[in-house]
Amino acid sequence: MNTTPHQEHPDTLSTGDGRTTLRMERELAHPPEKVWAALTDPVSLARWFPSEVELTLEPGGAMGFRFPGDSGPVMTGIVTDADRPRLFAFTWGDQHLSWAIAPHGDGSLLTLEHTFGDHFGAASFASGWQLCVTMLGTLLDGGPVVAGHDEGELHEAYVRRFDLGQGVVEAFPGGRRVRFERQLVRPAEVVWEVLSAGVEPVAGLPVPDGFTAATAPAGPVTEVRAPHSLSYAVAPDGAVCWELGAGTGHGPRLVLTQEGPEDFDTDAALAAWHTRIEELAARLLDVPAGVRTVPPYRP
Incomplete structure (x- = not known):
């Protein structure tokens, strides 16, 4: 499994119409069907995704998101794409996440596009997804999944990478x-x-x-x-x-x-x-x- 950034797959940030899109690509040593299952099965999702998820896996299907230990209202979303085993996309509040899976050698290339309005939150989102996708890779490998944690260094590295420190x-x-x-x-x-x-x-x-x-x-x-x-x-x-x-x-x-x-x-x-x-x-x-x-x- 390889979930670290590659020179040929750099993480990027783009803006348009007042929105920002984070694009991340990761190579996974597992076939698309196996990756699809880990992306769409709520039990598997709960092991690497940042929240617990309920979903109806069809375009227009409802989604619910709840962070562990959070007693507040469940955040909601809608499935926008469910094309097995190629594309799973959905809204999460006012954000949109698209997970594309393509065959890549003996495994898969997973591409995340996360679109949001909070441009200066991009380093937080990127560092969070980096940790989550690393846990996804561990899950696919069958190893023990331990929640990742960033002391701040990864976040600050993304601030520099995306040039978010300018006035x-x-x-x-x-x-x-x-x-x-x-x-x-x-x-x-x-x-x-x-x-x-x-x-x-x-x-x-x-x-x-x-x-x-x-x-x-x-x-x-x-x-x-x-x-x-x-x-x-x-x-x-x-x-x-x-x-x-x-x-x-x-x-x-x-x-x-x-x-x-x-x-x-x-x-x-x-x-x-x-x-x-x-x-x-x-x-x-x-x-x-x-x-x-x-x-x-x-x-």
């Missing part, structure tokens, strides 16, 4: 802003502790250095809601806002903006904040998953 420039009446969105891999409380370094931000006082970059020196904090948001003023006539909102499950979603007047040097701001956020992401990997107290910094 954008936006115009608004009277000025411009730079904006970054980044999925983080540790809880918001840990992110906040790393940024504040033990200096709790207080409205009216200078912002802790961790929230600043070369183009946004420390200014007075204008609003703080730990551990979810912080804003501060930047001279002249500018402002920086950090927001840690709901993410994909790996951690919070960081949205960072710096606003300024129309002559605001956005190129310099983009470079400075990109460096700062990459430093933060690397620092978070030093914090073991599940730990709520940040260990001392090791440069």
